[in-house]
Amino acid sequence: MHNLLDFLRKYHHWFLFVFLEVISGVMLFKFNSYQGSVWLSSANAMSGKVYEMQSEVTSFFSMTRANEELTLRNFYLERQVDQLRRLYTDVTKDTTVEERSQLQFLNQYKLIPAKVVSNSINKPDNLMTIDKGKTDGVEVDMGVACGNGVVGVVYLVSDHYAVVIPALNASSSRISCAIRGRNYFGYLHWPGGDPTIAFVEDIPRHAQFKKGEWIVTSGFSSIFPSGVLVGKIEKVFNSSDGLSYKLQTRLSTDFSCLRDVVVISDKSIAERTKLINAARDSMTIKR
Numbered sequence: 001m002h003n004l005l006d007f008l009r010k011y012h013h014w015f016l017f018v019f020l021e022v023i024s025g026v027m028l029f030k031f032n033s034y035q036g037s038v039w040l041s042s043a044n045a046m047s048g049k050v051y052e053m054q055s056e057v058t059s060f061f062s063m064t065r066a067n068e069e070l071t072l073r074n075f076y077l078e079r080q081v082d083q084l085r086r087l088y089t090d091v092t093k094d095t096t097v098e099e100r101s102q103l104q105f106l107n108q109y110k111l112i113p114a115k116v117v118s119n120s121i122n123k124p125d126n127l128m129t130i131d132k133g134k135t136d137g138v139e140v141d142m143g144v145a146c147g148n149g150v151v152g153v154v155y156l157v158s159d160h161y162a163v164v165i166p167a168l169n170a171s172s173s174r175i176s177c178a179i180r181g182r183n184y185f186g187y188l189h190w191p192g193g194d195p196t197i198a199f200v201e202d203i204p205r206h207a208q209f210k211k212g213e214w215i216v217t218s219g220f221s222s223i224f225p226s227g228v229l230v231g232k233i234e235k236v237f238n239s240s241d242g243l244s245y246k247l248q249t250r251l252s253t254d255f256s257c258l259r260d261v262v263v264i265s266d267k268s269i270a271e272r273t274k275l276i277n278a279a280r281d282s283m284t285i286k287r
Contacts, residue, residue, distance in 0.1 A: 112263040139183040143264040149229035149252035178218040203245040
């Protein structure tokens, strides 16, 4: 307390000076219209700049949530468009039962939003890491997609992160695909090199299609539902043995700027896996 009183006695003239300056400033701007208007204009300009900066910061951080919502919405819309296309091709039937079954089919899937925290596209066997793991419901062998199409399959999972094998993995990625509306099936393979081009192999020789048609997931696995975009046919080649076609496909997903994705959780995977394992065990016992 004694030191505080000594400090105030030593510098009291400075405190008095500041106090008088404040009083004079208030009187100047309060009782003089011109100076008051200048003060208000300056204060408004400064507060406007502060609010503008605050708005930009708020907008930046809100973009994260907006991107997640757009990714989810795009994925749901793609699924709905695919199901509606199937119904349209069967308009001659009674579509009431089929429409109900298609909607139930969509409800099997739960989408878990996630963000890509590391990614590579220039290696033969690229890997990707996302910021969701076991605590978020992510499991091994779940499909990963974005608003533009297929991304890959979950390979390893920790509590809060997961490693994904993307379509751009030459040795490990094999995704079941089909020509949309044609029901000809094959699998997607990326040989390396250009990250925008992959090949759909094992398309049968009797298949009828044309360049520019879309490749989508076939739905023949428990990883992806049918109709998820893969890419567009650009060129057609014969396979090495000449028994099938090999389709050069421009991927719909831009892996170079991938940020927001969704992990596809199929509620029926556990039931199907249990059934398959039971069948294998039964066959083993019989042998």
